[in-house]
Amino acid sequence: MKTLTVQSQKGMSSDHLNESDRELSMGTYSGEAFLTNSTVVVNDTDSMDKPASALVVRREGIRSFAHAPITVEGKPVGILSAFSKSMKGIFTDEFVELFTNLAGQIGIALRNALQAEKLIQAKEHEKEMQIARTIQMGLLPTRAPEVAGISLAGTCVPAREVGGDYYDFLVRGARGLDLVIADVSGHNVGAALLMAEVRTIIQAEAKIVRGPGEILCVLNDFLYEDLTRAELFITMFYLNYDAGTRLLSFASAGHNPPILRRSGSRACEYLDAEGLILGIKRNVTFEEKQVRLEPGDLLLLYTDGITEAANPAGELFGEDRLCSLIAEYHALHPQQIIDNLLAQVRSFAANQNLTDDVSLVVLKAL
Numbered sequence: 555m556k557t558l559t560v561q562s563q564k565g566m567s568s569d570h571l572n573e574s575d576r577e578l579s580m581g582t583y584s585g586e587a588f589l590t591n592s593t594v595v596v597n598d599t600d601s602m603d604k605p606a607s608a609l610v611v612r613r614e615g616i617r618s619f620a621h622a623p624i625t626v627e628g629k630p631v632g633i634l635s636a637f638s639k640s641m642k643g644i645f646t647d648e649f650v651e652l653f654t655n656l657a658g659q660i661g662i663a664l665r666n667a668l669q670a671e672k673l674i675q676a677k678e679h680e681k682e683m684q685i686a687r688t689i690q691m692g693l694l695p696t697r698a699p700e701v702a703g704i705s706l707a708g709t710c711v712p713a714r715e716v717g718g719d720y721y722d723f724l725v726r727g728a729r730g731l732d733l734v735i736a737d738v739s740g741h742n743v744g745a746a747l748l749m750a751e752v753r754t755i756i757q758a759e760a761k762i763v764r765g766p767g768e769i770l771c772v773l774n775d776f777l778y779e780d781l782t783r784a785e786l787f788i789t790m791f792y793l794n795y796d797a798g799t800r801l802l803s804f805a806s807a808g809h810n811p812p813i814l815r816r817s818g819s820r821a822c823e824y825l826d827a828e829g830l831i832l833g834i835k836r837n838v839t840f841e842e843k844q845v846r847l848e849p850g851d852l853l854l855l856y857t858d859g860i861t862e863a864a865n866p867a868g869e870l871f872g873e874d875r876l877c878s879l880i881a882e883y884h885a886l887h888p889q890q891i892i893d894n895l896l897a898q899v900r901s902f903a904a905n906q907n908l909t910d911d912v913s914l915v916v917l918k919a920l
Contacts, residue, residue, distance in 0.1 A: 558584055558633060565637070566614055582607045587621035588630045593654050595620045597643045620645045622657035626665045634660060693753055698888075699723050701731045702797040704847075707888035708915040711859075711896065711908070718745030719857050719911035720752060724760040729797040732760050735809065735855045735915055736790035744784055751780065752788065766792040766805035767829075767842035774807070774832045781833030788832040791825075791855060800847045800919065805840045807832045810858055813873070815880045817850025817919075822877035825853075847919040852884050852891075855917075859910035863899050871902050888916035
């Protein structure tokens with residue numbers, strides 16, 4: 555049951571303030587004014603027909619009174635009350651009109667105050683989110699490392715101020731490179747915080763000589779509790795490149811299979827390996843596979859924000875379209891490939907805001 559609570563009073567007893575909660579019902583005059591959204595006037599309290607109100611009025615010695623609804627956007631939010639303890643019949647039509655207008659002005663002032671408060675909160679939230687975005691983007695690589703035999707580029711485009719996508723380059727000595735791309739479910743601060751945690755663990759584990767499958771196993775065990783508690787999960791693809799042998803070793807935690815376009819071929823190969831999404835269950839084994847790169851080979855790692863981008867008709871961008879574009883752009887530098895792919899997906903979506911984060915990493919064998 556909703557109630558009216560006295561926020562301010564003058565001329566009434568402390569007992570009235572202590573009993574300030576009033577149930578909203580047609581059994582009281584204040585309830586009637588609120589529920590019918592109309593002014594209620596009683597010029598002679600001797601002729602009242604609502605016992606609950608009569609009890610208060612007689613205790614306070616009130617001879618006449620009026621209640622006018624305070625409204626915001628046409629809906630009642632409170633009551634303005636006036637009374638006389640000395641005279642009956644003082645609430646004339648002119649007084650009631652003035653009184654009702656006064657209640658209306660209070661409603662306008664209240665609406666303006668609420669809007670100002672919401673605007674301040676929105677500005678504070680926007681500022682906080684911009685800070686979070688700056689911090690999150692600062693965790694991503696500022697530039698691609700130089701590794702013998704390959705050229706690299708990567709980008710992350712959050713759908714909102716902060717997101718759940720992540721990619722990283724981790725150089726191992728003079729001839730090795732670890733490359734990771736991941737996607738946390740959700741596009742909020744919680745997802746961004748989990749990605750920061752993932753980055754910290756990966757940065758530490760990469761200093762130890764581990765294979766991609768073993769690193770995913772360590773991540774899953776370490777993050778399981780946090781992901782379960784937050785009701786989130788992470789997909790991830792992790793690979794290691796050996797510049798001396800041109801060998802790629804990789805493992806997947808339920809992530810979109812990267813696309814490998816071989817030199818001289820328009821067909822796309824998909825690097826897939828068995829492995830559950832991180833955070834689903836404990837003690838998961840992640841399959842590790844290998845593939846050798848040849849000069850001119852192109853590898854694209856991506857998150858599903860690009861393949862699941864939709865046009866106004868609801869059609870998805872899809873892997874087939876992505877594969878065709880890779881064949882078309884394969885001769886370009888990795889950064890140019892990324893720029894063109896982003897331009898294509900934005901054009902496909904009719905320049906609407908993307909609904910999911912998009913991360914792309916291109917590795918090209920020289």
